[in-house]
Amino acid sequence: MAKQLKVPSLQHMARIWRPDAEAIRKVLVRLATHGPSFSYAPLFKIVHEMLVFKTPYEVSVEAVRRTKRDDVRENFLGIMPLINEYFSRVRPSFVHEVTPRLYSLSRDIQVPFAPPLMYGAGGTVVFPWLSFWKSNPLEGEALSLFVTIVEELILQDSDLEDAQFKILDFSAKDSRSQRELSVIQASDIPRLNPERKTEMLAVFAEGYRLARDHLQGISSGEAVSESVLINEEQMNLF
Template structure:
């Protein structure tokens, strides 16, 4: 049996479909054919660099030493260079780590949300979400869903209330083109009304539970071999320094 993890808030938005069966099908495909890597090491690198003040060059050296898959290593380094350049220009007065939050979707489903940091600049608090997807970033109603849910969490959190919500999008404009950093001020992104949010979350919760049921009823062989983005213990959150 293939286990289905509860998706993160941004993956909920990205995998949302108009029907529960469509959501279930997509989640089952992801569970049976998971990505060979993830961007958790980049989130860790951001915290190391901006919160713990680990020198940028040391983090890059850690990536070169630890990541053996060349394409993945270059992917990380390309993105990290954009992050470093951006925060060198912003020059925040302080940076703080932010802990995991959960959003109740319904049917007992709590979806995790892991914002890496908040920072201060010129008397204002900024809440940046770092989107590392190279292609197919959130757009349209899926983007509105994500932004609306995050904004609700910010309003209800004393630690984050009043922070300016930005999306730092590191997507590439084409498959063979380098990444570019686009900073999105979320004030210009349309919000969804409560009834539409309720409808979309209910659809997702039903689709997720349908996927869990279908996977629990199926017999699938365990995965074998090492994935390029994991270490020998199966831990995808690699230590980069």
């Protein structure tokens, strides 16, 4: 049975982007056939509970230590001190969930965007985006594409139009280094002009359709040619 191709989230779409559609097709096919096997969702829940319910850090760490898979547990434990370093200093006056929404890339492709939360502190509304990838964080045009589209979506929401948009990057400098927390002010990221944004999105849409057609054409039992495994840290789509 052919694999079902999911439309990647907005951040993953930006990370998957390549200069030509065929390269995007290959990445999407590999993801559909050899996708990652764990999710960072528990960490988003932990941040939410720390801010909303004032859950003590030690309680959150103990919950992480009960993670069954050794590699996932060690991965999460490497992030927990950095989460605590940042959010233990936050004294929010309110914390609100942000309604998920879709970005219309084309008539047939709707890209999901699900922000974790927003909070108010010191009279300022803060919209933090948490990026837990250990390697290959967004940078360059990919980062500009992400920020440009997020800004479009934020400006459509009256609750977020004046928010400080921050990217909390929990990556490591290289494979031998420990993770570090970098706080990126989205206001410092160059925006794409409308023409370049449209061009980049058109290339992605073409690559997505190529991947979708490729996977739909695979009959039951056939092998997919792009069978190279993707490292879970390099492309975590869940």
